[in-house]
Amino acid sequence: MPHDEPDVARAIRASGRRLTIQRAMILRALHQLPGHSTAEQIHARVSADDRSAEMAVSTVYRTLDALADMGLVSASANSAGVTTYEWAAPGTSHHHLICDHCGRAEEVDLASLAALRAEVLREHGFAVDLRHMAMRGTCARCTERHETEQEAKR
Amino acid sequence: MPHDEPDVARAIRASGRRLTIQRAMILRALHQLPGHSTAEQIHARVSADDRSAEMAVSTVYRTLDALADMGLVSASANSAGVTTYEWAAPGTSHHHLICDHCGRAEEVDLASLAALRAEVLREHGFAVDLRHMAMRGTCARCTERHETEQEAKR
């Protein structure tokens, strides 16, 4: 999987896409920004880097979409309905636990997912994309708080 | 888990919520509509049932949200970014495989998920909500088509 500039350029062209200045700027912004960023933040970063011409927000979305399609970035939606993106470094793969109560997200690495993927592929011929997969539920802290509240009511 | 009208009413009140006419209408619409429906469709159905007063769309969203919170309906987002809802009949639990290429969704029942949930709970104290969980990837048909295209290019 590509990670430095020439590699990325090659990967983009290999998929019949074009490496435009806008894309280059967004790629740079993605490397500069740590972890998960929203389209808004990426757009802001790009605008800060180059104030000659404002890039259209829709371009940011379309580019991120294309990059996600190629597997170069991964997108995950948080509970507030805002999507965040992050550079999918080669070999990197982690999973998100998103709490539906407090909205906080943890990143973990789950062994069982491999077994799950195997089952789905065997039984249904469906290839699940596990990279950066997100699961919703209730985090430890919120579970605890909830139980405490229940007791308080008694 | 409740499924008939008095039961549902009790469940709603038990959670400190109120059973308003709007909620009753939305519940009825949910029972009438088959499988997954969008908030839009539910709103249309409600409007069709009762033309005396148009219900606000935001009310539909809020109600579905509340019902999802109680576990009475389950929400899942499709690839186009539109959320669909369905009545979560007692005992019903299935998982969605959503193809990122053709957008089609399959419903399956996965044994491995129980193991996954156990691992996450043990290792991270996080209680994953497995009901109607969705996974993205590539379906058998699209995998096949993709391979065929690759061959055609050679």
Added chain:
DNA sequence: CATGCTATTGCTACTATTCGCGATAGTAGG
């Protein structure tokens, strides 16, 4: 049955994201 507390509703304004389209500009090929 009357009453008060507060969950819910209906607005309306706003945010995040997508879509369509004419104008631009990467790229492969000569």
Added chain:
DNA sequence: CCTACTATCGCGAATAGTAGCAATAGCATG
């Protein structure tokens, strides 16, 4: 280095869904 082909851009309008707030109406209680 030119040229044609077409992916991509910018822009502006459209869509799904959310937030804030004053008015309304369930429901527990006496």
